[in-house]
Amino acid sequence: MNELSVYIIASVIFLAIGVYGIIAKRNAIRILFAIEIVINAANLNIAAFARYGSLALSQAQAIAIFVIGIAAAEAAVGLAIIIQAFRLRGKINVDEMNEMKE
Amino acid sequence: MDFIVPIILIIFSSIAAILSLESRSLVYGAVSLAIFFLGLSLFFFYLGLTYLAIFQVAVYVGAIAVLIMFTVMVVGEGQRRKRSVPLLAMGLLGGAIILASFLMGISYFFSLPNPSMQPSFTLVSLARYVMDNYGLILFILALLLTSAAYGAVALARREVEETA
Amino acid sequence: MQELDKDYASSFVKYGIVAVIILLALVLYLIYPYLLALLQLLFSNPSAILNTTLFKLLIFPGLIYVSIVALIAEWVERKLVARIQVRVGPFYVGGWEGLLQPIADLFKLITKEIIIPKHADKNIFILSPVLAFIVGALPIIVIPYSPTYVIWDYQFGLLLYFAILAFYPLVVLLAAWSSNNKYSFIGGLRALYQQASYEVPLFLAALPAVMLAGSFSLTAIASAQAKVWFILFAPLSAIVFFAGMMAELERIPFDMPEADSELVSGWTTEYSGIAWGLFQFGAYVKLLAYSGFFVTIFLGGWQGPAILPPLFWSLLKVSIVVLILLSVRGFFPRIRIDQLVRAGWGRLIPICILNIVIIALLQPYIVSILR
Numbered sequence: 001m002n003e004l005s006v007y008i009i010a011s012v013i014f015l016a017i018g019v020y021g022i023i024a025k026r027n028a029i030r031i032l033f034a035i036e037i038v039i040n041a042a043n044l045n046i047a048a049f050a051r052y053g054s055l056a057l058s059q060a061q062a063i064a065i066f067v068i069g070i071a072a073a074e075a076a077v078g079l080a081i082i083i084q085a086f087r088l089r090g091k092i093n094v095d096e097m098n099e100m101k102e
Numbered sequence: 103m104d105f106i107v108p109i110i111l112i113i114f115s116s117i118a119a120i121l122s123l124e125s126r127s128l129v130y131g132a133v134s135l136a137i138f139f140l141g142l143s144l145f146f147f148y149l150g151l152t153y154l155a156i157f158q159v160a161v162y163v164g165a166i167a168v169l170i171m172f173t174v175m176v177v178g179e180g181q182r183r184k185r186s187v188p189l190l191a192m193g194l195l196g197g198a199i200i201l202a203s204f205l206m207g208i209s210y211f212f213s214l215p216n217p218s219m220q221p222s223f224t225l226v227s228l229a230r231y232v233m234d235n236y237g238l239i240l241f242i243l244a245l246l247l248t249s250a251a252y253g254a255v256a257l258a259r260r261e262v263e264e265t266a
Numbered sequence: 267m268q269e270l271d272k273d274y275a276s277s278f279v280k281y282g283i284v285a286v287i288i289l290l291a292l293v294l295y296l297i298y299p300y301l302l303a304l305l306q307l308l309f310s311n312p313s314a315i316l317n318t319t320l321f322k323l324l325i326f327p328g329l330i331y332v333s334i335v336a337l338i339a340e341w342v343e344r345k346l347v348a349r350i351q352v353r354v355g356p357f358y359v360g361g362w363e364g365l366l367q368p369i370a371d372l373f374k375l376i377t378k379e380i381i382i383p384k385h386a387d388k389n390i391f392i393l394s395p396v397l398a399f400i401v402g403a404l405p406i407i408v409i410p411y412s413p414t415y416v417i418w419d420y421q422f423g424l425l426l427y428f429a430i431l432a433f434y435p436l437v438v439l440l441a442a443w444s445s446n447n448k449y450s451f452i453g454g455l456r457a458l459y460q461q462a463s464y465e466v467p468l469f470l471a472a473l474p475a476v477m478l479a480g481s482f483s484l485t486a487i488a489s490a491q492a493k494v495w496f497i498l499f500a501p502l503s504a505i506v507f508f509a510g511m512m513a514e515l516e517r518i519p520f521d522m523p524e525a526d527s528e529l530v531s532g533w534t535t536e537y538s539g540i541a542w543g544l545f546q547f548g549a550y551v552k553l554l555a556y557s558g559f560f561v562t563i564f565l566g567g568w569q570g571p572a573i574l575p576p577l578f579w580s581l582l583k584v585s586i587v588v589l590i591l592l593s594v595r596g597f598f599p600r601i602r603i604d605q606l607v608r609a610g611w612g613r614l615i616p617i618c619i620l621n622i623v624i625i626a627l628l629q630p631y632i633v634s635i636l637r
Contacts, residue, residue: 005211006105010112010145012204014119016197021123024193027180029173033122033135036166040142043158051149057223058231061154066236068161069243073250075166079173080254086177087260093180129387129443136436156425164432164465168439172458175443175451225422225482 007048014041028082028092032075039071107148115141128174136167153225322417323407332406336550337368343592350596375543383536386446394441395537395544401433402552409558410485412568412576423484424476427559428469431514435461438533441545445536454533456522456603463610464513464520470618471507474500474625475563478632484559488567490636495566499632502621504564506614511556513610515549517591519598522606557587 014037021034043064050060086092118138122131139162146155232240294301304320322328341356345363348355360366382391408423410416420426435458442454476482478499479490487496497504513520524532534545561567561583570579601609625632 002211003105003108005208006108006112007145007149008208008211009205010108010115012201013112013116015204016201017116017119017123019200020193020197022193023196024189025123026183026186026189027128029128029170029177030123030131032170033131036135036162036170037119037122037138040139040162043154044142044145047146047149047151047154050151056231057151058228061151061157061228062232062236064151064154065157065232066239066243068158069247072161072166073247076169076250076254077257079169080257083173083177083258091180092177093183127387129390133390133440152422153425156422156429160425160429160432163436164429165462168435168458168462171436171439171443172455175439226480 002052004048004052007044007052011041011045011048014038014044026093026095028085028094031094032078032082035078036071036075039067043067108145111141111145111148115145128179129171132167132171132174135170136163139163139167153228319417322415327406327409327411327415328417329403332403332551332554333547335554336547337372339550339553339588339592340368340371340546341365342589343595346589346593347596350593372543375540378539380539380541381536383446386536387444390440390444391536392541394437394444395541395548398434398437398441399544399548399551401430401437402548403555404430405555405559406551408484409555409562410488410567411558411580413485413489415577416485419483419485422482424472424482424487424563428465428472431465431468434514441537442533445533447536450533450535453524453535457516457524457533459603459607460516460520460522460610461514463607464510464614467506467610467614467618468510468514470615470622471500471503471510472559472563473618473622474503477622477625477629478636480633484562484567488562488569491566491569493636495564495569497564499628500564500621500625502617504560506618506621507560507564509614510610511560512591512594513606515553515556515591517553518595519601520606521600522603553588553591554584557584557591560587 018034018038018041021037022031025031025034046055046060046064046067049055050057082092085097089097091097115138118134118141121134122138125131125134139158143155143158143163146152146158304318307318324330341364344367345355356364356367358364358367359370380392382388405427407417408420408426410419438454438457438461442451442457445451475487475496478496479487481487516524524534534542537545561580565583565587567583568576568580570576570582
């Protein structure tokens, strides 16, 4: 078990936690938490390859910065949708929001 | 036992991640999500990517966690529903499948050669690298973030009723 | 019921004393080698203790120095603002002109009861003043008062400052929400808007200094101002940084979240006793930390004529900046929240960008002047 695999296992554990959250949670905000966990798992993977693999430090940090930026944009828009859905329907339970018309 | 620091960080971060999904109150979930981001930042510090660690704290904890907490406080706690066992089982099954399938292929990483010496890293070299290779993409990312902010504000504002 | 409370209190005190003694013994056992080395250093070479990190962290420029200066700053503010407003200020406590007033306030706050509202979230309610103090005091570990008096000469010191700055709206939001009070939550949201809007101008205003010094490290930025201070090359950025500092510290004229005549005490309304005291204390510690950053980035840090030691110059400059920040309180009225937000996003950011463009165009010439 070399050092690289420890970080890959870490990244996979976070990915599994995130996937569990996306499948098993009904509150839309919890699903957003899980999505952020998955994105951070991907960033950790890139960082691990920067240190123990053959990815340059500059390259890895550039990739990770772009990923964080895109995650910020997606979180903002997702939260805006959740706020508006809550305002229109009164609840944010993804099981019950399955019709376009209220 | 020379992996003690990564293993402690893994345990800390996964407890924070599980708490953020499973805690009873959404606000505690948002707080533990912020702690998870901090744990990730400690990971980056330990791996030697100091700029990325500070960037993660500044953007994720400073902006995204604040945004999430603000939404959670405005939307309020949802109604307590009975825990649905089929959903929980499907979730655990999905997570277990992901974990198992990745761990099966992990023996590949044992055979990778040791990494070569890294060139010295300064912020100037990172800036030069980004501007040389990803300059246009940086510009597009800036436009994307601006339009995302604009779109989020436009989505979330109250529609002003036109009364005749 | 009284006897029950007395028995409970006395047994609590007994067990508490025993627990504290055991804890102290454990801590001493763990740090014994370091303590021994420190004592040896003290007895063999007394002045070398001034260079150890522990001294720097705890005494100067660390915790004790910052606490004492925060208390003095509170007294100075009250006297200064009082004289500006043609009144006297505290004059009763202490021998001369109410000097011991802050200490009297401290004792009063420590002995007051911390009232936790009925449906407030107890954990977050108790946690947020502590977190506010920690987050406000954390930037002092990178501020250089002289080439040797910096607790941690971090390569990305300025970035660390920005990251910690981005933390504070989270703390404000937690504190406001856990009070379970609509109006303090509104005050907390206003504080959030204000502090989040002025983060970006602060970041942009500190950029010309980084461009001219070539590094994010604060000692490098201060060392690069040996000949000319950066405020001469980036005056607009200095003004924007000053305004952003005042907005982040919630000082008048950016006092909207704590509008005394409207929202009682803003987002700290429900906090009483030492919890509120920690918020105020943390605000003064933050004041000192941010003034230190202003001095380091724009006013040259420790640079000054070599007659007096560099430590003297940096302390002098920090004191002047703190005095200006404290006295502005007496001069200006409060800015409305919409004017505030519009100014933060719409007016200060173009000024910063203008200054960055000027510095970017003139950078080769300026750097040749500085070398």
